[in-house]
Amino acid sequence: MQTARGGGPRLEREVPQIGGQLDDERCKEVISFMNHLSDGKIIMLKMKETFEYRQRLIHNPAESHTVLSGFPRLLDTKGLTHQDFSLLFGPETSAKLLEKWHTFYKCKVIREAESLTTTPVLQSLLRSARNQHNDDCPVM
Known part of the structure; x- marks a missing residue:
């Protein structure tokens, strides 16, 4: 893991291990399935299950531009960005982000x-x- 003062979006971070993560093949199936869902609770759960996969995409320069097209629910489902931020940084840091x-x-x-x-x-x-x-x- 890279250590740098000040952090920022380009700082390489360790992705916390989240229980219930899907393997890459299952993630691809779930991503396709989510495009046809309207139930926000199920979308939140499926996005949580694909968190590590999404983080690998985000940090891969050849793939990072595909995150929003691959996960369009980030654009239309309230709370998904907050959920990812909470999973990555923890609830206290996430609450500070919302406050500021x-x-x-x-x-x-x-x-x-x-x-x-x-x-x-x-x-x-x-x-x-x-x-x-x-x-x-x-x-x-």
Whole structure:
């Protein structure tokens, strides 16, 4: 594991071992299945079961761009990002993120997203973020 001061999104972290994780083949089946689900509780459970698989995708430079297209429920199911953050960092750190999101992190995330290579999904997410709170963060 890489150690660096300050952390950040590019810091390589150990992924905690979460019980009930599925093997890669079963993850692929569940990912396909989730695209047809509407029950939020089942989606949350299936996303938890595929957490380690998703973390490997996120940290693989050749695959990281596929996370949102492979897991579109991250875009339309409230609480999934929070669940992943809680699994990765623990409930205390996750609660701190939620406390500081609107006052500290949101604008930084939007600015970082604006510097990424543009894609239709990214543009849609940026439009949505700007429309939700257009007076909080100045457009860069």
